[in-house]
Amino acid sequence: MAQLVGRDCVLCGAPISSSLDARFCTACGSPVHAECSLRILASPPDGCCAACGAPRAVLEARLLEKQERAESARSQAGLTSVVLGVACILGGTLATVGCSCLTLGAGSGRFVIATGAIAVGIGFIVRGLRQLPHR
Numbered sequence: 001m002a003q004l005v006g007r008d009c010v011l012c013g014a015p016i017s018s019s020l021d022a023r024f025c026t027a028c029g030s031p032v033h034a035e036c037s038l039r040i041l042a043s044p045p046d047g048c049c050a051a052c053g054a055p056r057a058v059l060e061a062r063l064l065e066k067q068e069r070a071e072s073a074r075s076q077a078g079l080t081s082v083v084l085g086v087a088c089i090l091g092g093t094l095a096t097v098g099c100s101c102l103t104l105g106a107g108s109g110r111f112v113i114a115t116g117a118i119a120v121g122i123g124f125i126v127r128g129l130r131q132l133p134h135r
């Protein structure tokens with residue numbers, strides 16, 4: 001639970017000094033004084049939050065913030081995926097080279113393992129690139 005005391009009420013702009021006379025809106029998450037919320041909701045302006053009366057600009061800013069967080073989490077996951085894929089391909093390639101040196105072509109099974117690792121690696125990279133944001 002985020003700290004309520006010390007945040008600024010989105011309705012009047014004054015800092016919230018006690019959690020008794022203020023709350024986070026359950027709909028949009030804005031910190032508001034209970035009193036400010038009641039006053040605004042008596043005659044709610046166009047496009048404001050129906051639950052607390054936060055102005056549309058505040059709602060849009062919060063939405064944008066949420067989207068940006070989601071996007072950066074996604075691209076982080078995508079990046080991890082790509083790195084993993086590269087590691088798999090490198091591992092597969094090294095295994096192939098190493099095995100063919102050591103065993104001089106004995107057993108095609110090792111090639112299957114190496115090819116499998118490379119295929120998995122390509123899968124990771126493709127998935128990771130899809131998660132990265134397109135600009």
Ligand SMILES: [Zn+2]
Nearest residue numbers: 009012033036
């Ligand atoms: Zn207020």
Ligand SMILES: [Zn+2]
Nearest residue numbers: 025028049052
């Ligand atoms: Zn609200």
